[in-house]
Amino acid sequence: MNGVHDMGGMHGMGPIVEEKNEPVFHHEWEGRIFAMNRAMGAWRKWNLDASRHSKELIPPAEYLRMSYYERWVAGLVELIVQSGLMTRAEIESGVPAAGSVKAVPALTVDKAVALVAKGVPASRNVNVVARFQVGQRVRARNINPVGHTRLPRYARGKLGTIDRDHGVFVFPDTNAHFLGEKPQHVYSVRFAARELWGDQAAPQDSVYVDTWDVYLEPA
Amino acid sequence: MTTTRRDFLTAVAATAGAAMTPDLSKAHQHEYDHQAVPSDPALRVKALESLLVEKGLVDRVALDALVDAYEHKIGPRNGARVVARAWSDPAYKQRLLSDADAAIAEMGYGGLQGEHMVVVENSAKVHNLVVCTLCSCYPWPVLGLPPVWYKSAPYRSRAVIDPRGVLREFGVELPEGVAVRVWDSTAELRYLVLPERPAGAEGMSEEALAVFVTRDSMVGVAKVTLQKVGSAA
Numbered sequence: 119m120n121g122v123h124d125m126g127g128m129h130g131m132g133p134i135v136e137e138k139n140e141p142v143f144h145h146e147w148e149g150r151i152f153a154m155n156r157a158m159g160a161w162r163k164w165n166l167d168a169s170r171h172s173k174e175l176i177p178p179a180e181y182l183r184m185s186y187y188e189r190w191v192a193g194l195v196e197l198i199v200q201s202g203l204m205t206r207a208e209i210e211s212g213v214p215a216a217g218s219v220k221a222v223p224a225l226t227v228d229k230a231v232a233l234v235a236k237g238v239p240a241s242r243n244v245n246v247v248a249r250f251q252v253g254q255r256v257r258a259r260n261i262n263p264v265g266h267t268r269l270p271r272y273a274r275g276k277l278g279t280i281d282r283d284h285g286v287f288v289f290p291d292t293n294a295h296f297l298g299e300k301p302q303h304v305y306s307v308r309f310a311a312r313e314l315w316g317d318q319a320a321p322q323d324s325v326y327v328d329t330w331d332v333y334l335e336p337a
Numbered sequence: 338m339t340t341t342r343r344d345f346l347t348a349v350a351a352t353a354g355a356a357m358t359p360d361l362s363k364a365h366q367h368e369y370d371h372q373a374v375p376s377d378p379a380l381r382v383k384a385l386e387s388l389l390v391e392k393g394l395v396d397r398v399a400l401d402a403l404v405d406a407y408e409h410k411i412g413p414r415n416g417a418r419v420v421a422r423a424w425s426d427p428a429y430k431q432r433l434l435s436d437a438d439a440a441i442a443e444m445g446y447g448g449l450q451g452e453h454m455v456v457v458e459n460s461a462k463v464h465n466l467v468v469c470t471l472c473s474c475y476p477w478p479v480l481g482l483p484p485v486w487y488k489s490a491p492y493r494s495r496a497v498i499d500p501r502g503v504l505r506e507f508g509v510e511l512p513e514g515v516a517v518r519v520w521d522s523t524a525e526l527r528y529l530v531l532p533e534r535p536a537g538a539e540g541m542s543e544e545a546l547a548v549f550v551t552r553d554s555m556v557g558v559a560k561v562t563l564q565k566v567g568s569a570a
Contacts, residue, residue, distance in 0.1 A: 123471055124471055125470050125471075125490055125493040126468075126470030126471075126493065126494065126496075126498070126521065127497055128494040129494070131490040131491040131493075131495070132490075132491050133491060134486050134489065134503065134506050135486055135491075136484070136486050136553075137484065137485060140485065142407055142408045142412075142481065142482055145379060146379070147378055147379040147383065150383075151382050151385075152403070152482075153399075153400035153401075153403035153404050154382075154385065154386060154389065154395060154400060156403050156449075157389075157394075157396070157399055157403070158389070158395065170471075170472055182490065186485065186488045186489075187378070188378050191378055194385075195385070208388060209388065212388055214391055214392050218392065220392060221393035222393055223393060223394060223395050223396035223399065225395065225396060225399045226396055226399055227396065227398050227399045227402050229399070230403050231406075233448075234403065234406050234448050234449050235447070236447075236449075237447070237449040237450065237451065237452040237478075238452065239452045239453070240524075241452075241453060241525070268471060268523045269523070270470050270521065272470075272497060272498075284453070284455075284526055287525055304524045304525075304526070306526070311517075314497070319498075320501065322515075322517075323500065323517040323518070324517075324518055324519070325497050325518075325519045326520050327523055328522065328523045329524070330524070
């Protein structure tokens with residue numbers, strides 16, 4: 119979706135503020151919501167792509183006003199309600215629905231430690247033909263899907279070169295909407311900074327965008 | 338969707354508002370929600386956690402373990418050790434650049450949000466800079482969780498269109514002869530910058546070198562110097 123989350127190239131967002139000796143979490147609740155997102159993900163009612171999309175759906179003015187972890191709160195609540203793990207009424211009241219059965223947590227301590235240590239690979243060991251080769255000239259397609267996509271607006275319609283083939287990965291545009299993994303090659307595509315931004319960019323600079331196979335067409 | 342979202346935010350505002358000001362009327366809550374929604378996330382998160390625990394959906398001890406891992410165990414010191422080894426061991430550096438996952442695993446690091454690593458090397462001719470314009474993708478096993486500025490709109494918007502301006506704000510002035518490569522982490526690849534080894538570090542041990550390798554240098558917004566001892570960044 120062409121949301122405010124797709125920020126590459128926007129102006130007017132202000133100076134970059136670096137905090138010296140920054141803590142990992144600024145408030146206790148930030149750590150708790152971070153951990154709850156991981157623990158609730160273990161129910162496998164949604165996936166990482168759906169989780170990202172839940173935050174993209176926050177209306178733009180609210181997205182910009184919210185702090186980073188406030189977006190995590192909003193996104194998690196939406197995912198919980200949409201997946202049916204809890205009702206909105208339960209979240210509003212803070213009380214479990216009458217007669218609801220207590221579950222056994224999906225993420226135990228052992229599983230949490232293993233999750234951190236092993237991660238969740240998004241690559242897939244399947245044989246999918248790569249439509250493009252390293253060194254090939256390509257154009258990022260001019261697509262404007264209303265759903266989730268990882269092709270940033272600034273790259274659409276632009277000419278680039280395949281820099282490397284990372285292998286086969288789950289496709290977020292379908293996976294975020296539970297429409298299948300549609301595994302395909304992901305390439306690092308090099309775009310000259312001047313192709314993206316015109317003459318104001320330095321001629322020797324470039325931006326590399328990791329790009330799924332179907333985002334590209336031969337140039 | 339807008340209606341659903343609005344309803345949700347109103348509901349959340351009502352919950353948060355009710356906890357703070359029990360006498361707030363329904364009509365007022367609706368007007369109030371724009372301030373109430375962001376004002377007390379601590380209360381909302383606490384209520385959400387209690388409910389999830391009561392429903393048996395999360396285990397509090399597992400949450401504690403996750404917080405502890407990222408607050409105390411996983412952070413940029415991991416990446417600094419990888420960089421220092423690459424500076425000290427040419428064969429390791431080759432492995433790191435050609436198969437980062439395996440080379441980082443050799444050092445005992447890996448896992449969540451570092452499943453697919455790429456290491457990009459700075460030189461006298463090339464400067465690399467990492468960003469995630471779409472969200473906040475960052476190589477957790479080697480750098481920990483990202484700082485606020487990395488996740489902020491100013492950095493995400495400008496790193497791709499004005500990387501030299503961004504670098505200048507961080508105190509790095511690049512000569513024209515140096516090419517800037519910006520890596521936008523739009524997929525599941527996670528990027529670590531291998532900074533240039535500072536001059537004057539000849540003969541230093543890996544352990545001694547690692548002390549000077551900052552988080553910012555591994556994101557690409559700083560260079561490594563021998564002056565920055567003890568900086569938490």
